Amino acid sequence: MIRLWSVLGNAQKLDGGAMFGNAPRAMWSHWVTPDAGNRVPLACRALLATGINGQRVLFEAGIGAFFEPKLKQRYGVVEDEHVLLASLGKAGFAHEDIDAVVLSHLHFDHAGGLLAAWAPGKPRQLLFPNARFIVGRECWARALNPHPRDRASFIPELPGLLEASRRLEIVDGEFSTTLGPEVRFEYSHGHTPGLLLATVGGDGGVVFCADLIPGRPWVHLPVTMGYDRYPELLVDEKRRFLDDKLARGVRLFYTHDAECAMTAVTRDDKARYGVTQEVADFAGLTLGA
Numbered sequence: 001m002i003r004l005w006s007v008l009g010n011a012q013k014l015d016g017g018a019m020f021g022n023a024p025r026a027m028w029s030h031w032v033t034p035d036a037g038n039r040v041p042l043a044c045r046a047l048l049a050t051g052i053n054g055q056r057v058l059f060e061a062g063i064g065a066f067f068e069p070k071l072k073q074r075y076g077v078v079e080d081e082h083v084l085l086a087s088l089g090k091a092g093f094a095h096e097d098i099d100a101v102v103l104s105h106l107h108f109d110h111a112g113g114l115l116a117a118w119a120p121g122k123p124r125q126l127l128f129p130n131a132r133f134i135v136g137r138e139c140w141a142r143a144l145n146p147h148p149r150d151r152a153s154f155i156p157e158l159p160g161l162l163e164a165s166r167r168l169e170i171v172d173g174e175f176s177t178t179l180g181p182e183v184r185f186e187y188s189h190g191h192t193p194g195l196l197l198a199t200v201g202g203d204g205g206v207v208f209c210a211d212l213i214p215g216r217p218w219v220h221l222p223v224t225m226g227y228d229r230y231p232e233l234l235v236d237e238k239r240r241f242l243d244d245k246l247a248r249g250v251r252l253f254y255t256h257d258a259e260c261a262m263t264a265v266t267r268d269d270k271a272r273y274g275v276t277q278e279v280a281d282f283a284g285l286t287l288g289a
């Protein structure tokens, strides 16, 4: 039996314009209210699943608390403490209990939570000492060799730490050795090369949408992020992805939506996509029940 928890990591405040690509402010400010500095609140939400191949699996780790104070401020990280660890604790788990961590890509707002909180003079330290780390082949290559446009989104020390752990599994197919048939992977390239999208529990399950659809506003087909490398490709991928999830009854899990963890998807007679059955958060949800 698979059970699921939505687990909050450190929150962020980022420039609204950058988050909504070419959508005008007059439009996106209806979806998320910006502060005086035009910044919008964003979550870094992880998905915890138990009972996958007998294991406890964490889908992503959020931004965490690894930034030194100056960078923490630049990237709008809200809290000082490592919120993900506290949230896991609330769900009844410690990071040592996690058997596998699935990373959609290695941008710091998805992988930074793998690291211990920053402390003056302390080297970066990898948490989750018993977990296998599952990363897509193209995302791994990108982290080792970033493009100038997204170089600042990576943590230079992270690939070395993951490799040194000897618990890294690189995947490039539909399934991973560690997780078996209950987690199916697909890939998208509009945000970053080989973004890993994981569906838990097959038809009627839940998909971790990562940065293909970071929250409810991005379910609207034309809405993309300024951080996407190929927005038009992303829109085409999103259409196929949403049609597939609709057909299979798979719910969408959002990492960056500050107020909503999960929804179902709808499509009207003009082929416009929307959301229904919004769930703010959940704990111990049984899949299929």
Ligand SMILES: [Zn+2]
Pocket: 105, 107, 191, 192, 211
């Ligand atoms: Zn990203």
